[in-house]
Amino acid sequence: MLTVRRATDVRKNFSQFIDGVIYEGPALVQRNRDLLVALSFDHLEEILRLYRFIMEYKQEDDGSYSGSLEGFDLVANALSITALRYQLAQELIKYAEQYEADFPLYFRTPNRTSHFPYVYHVLIQSNLENVAGLIDAKPERT
Secondary structure (H helix, E strand, O other), X not given: OOOEEEXXXXXXXXXXXXXXXXHOOOEEEEEOOEEEEEOOHHHHHHHHOOOOEEEEEXXXXXXXXXXXXXXXXXXXXXXXXXXXXXXXXXXXXXXXXXXXXXXXXXXXXXXXXXXXXXXXXXHOOOOHHHHHOOEEEEXXXX
């Protein structure tokens, strides 16, 4: 089990605490009954690494592709599978930004709580291409 540090001790030695989290590993901090986890960006990236998206798609009669992301209410249509992936990545970014902006509501909504790690995996990406890279394609079964 991780060692729990008291918030007052962390506050007194904040720089040392931050260095410890970055160079030694995650830490738990307790303030009264509240418990929080501190971890580095590298640790967060590793935790979220396996949270990826599945894009189900089909080709329409007009030759375009329509698709959605499993477990998410996001849909798009584009002229190619690659363009569809980027369209859905843009939708993911918008959704992630909304989720973050109103976190208490989204996180406490039962059908959206499980989106939390996926949303944060999107939020830590530096650009649209990286978000699109989180999306794996799978044709819909007909």
